Amino acid sequence: MLEIQNDSTISFSSYYREELKAIRECFIDSLKKNCDLIIQEDNHLNVLNIEANKMPETPPFDQLIPFFIKLLNEKVVRIEKAYPKTDFSSLRIKLNTRIKKDIKNFKHFKHYEYVDLRQNYKNTKEAAKKCLRQNHKNTRIAPEASLAAGSNTTHPCCAVS
Numbered sequence: 279m280l281e282i283q284n285d286s287t288i289s290f291s292s293y294y295r296e297e298l299k300a301i302r303e304c305f306i307d308s309l310k311k312n313c314d315l316i317i318q319e320d321n322h323l324n325v326l327n328i329e330a331n332k333m334p335e336t337p338p339f340d341q342l343i344p345f346f347i348k349l350l351n352e353k354v355v356r357i358e359k360a361y362p363k364t365d366f367s368s369l370r371i372k373l374n375t376r377i378k379k380d381i382k383n384f385k386h387f388k389h390y391e392y393v394d395l396r397q398n399y400k401n402t403k404e405a406a407k408k409c410l411r412q413n414h415k416n417t418r419i420a421p422e423a424s425l426a427a428g429s430n431t432t433h434p435c436c437a438v439s
Contacts, residue, residue: 281329284328285330286330286331287327287329287330288327288328288329288330288333289325289327289328289342290325290326290328291323291324291326291328292323292324293322293323293324294324294396295317295319295324295353296346296349296350296353296396297346298317298324298326299317299345299349300323300342300343300345300346300349301326301339301342302315302317302326303341303345304337304338304339304341304342304345305325305328305333305337305338306339307338308334309328309332309333309334340392343380344381344384346392347377347380347381347392350373350392350395350396351373351377353396353399354366354369354370354373354395354396354399356394357399357400357403358370361402361403361406361407362404363406364402364403364404364405364406369395369398369399369402372395373395375403376388376391376392376395403439410413422429428439
């Protein structure tokens, strides 16, 4: 969502941080004057404010899609590393297929497919977290500690695909 506040600030808002980070990346090199580009988070809604008088006349969105794809892929990699015992392979295949298509031709870019894949990763991550908490409920070891330690214990309910 785009909003102009008091003719002085342009606000971009989104539930997905990667979208705002991609917009921020587009503006970093083209702002007329030094300008802080900070993403504010409030109750799951993220906002990026840019001072209108510091923006170029033509928004530099030519790299928006590549930035978005790159940032979403980085997020997915972080999730996969945080939950190494969780099976993300089917989601990874779908994401890689989508990225390959879009890298060749941005005209076929389908934002909703990325949002769906991002939500699937989030749901899978949440299921893995819940599973780990249930498996560690009666122990003194936190689920995150066993992940960090690289425990070889298999958690069948964490193999979500």
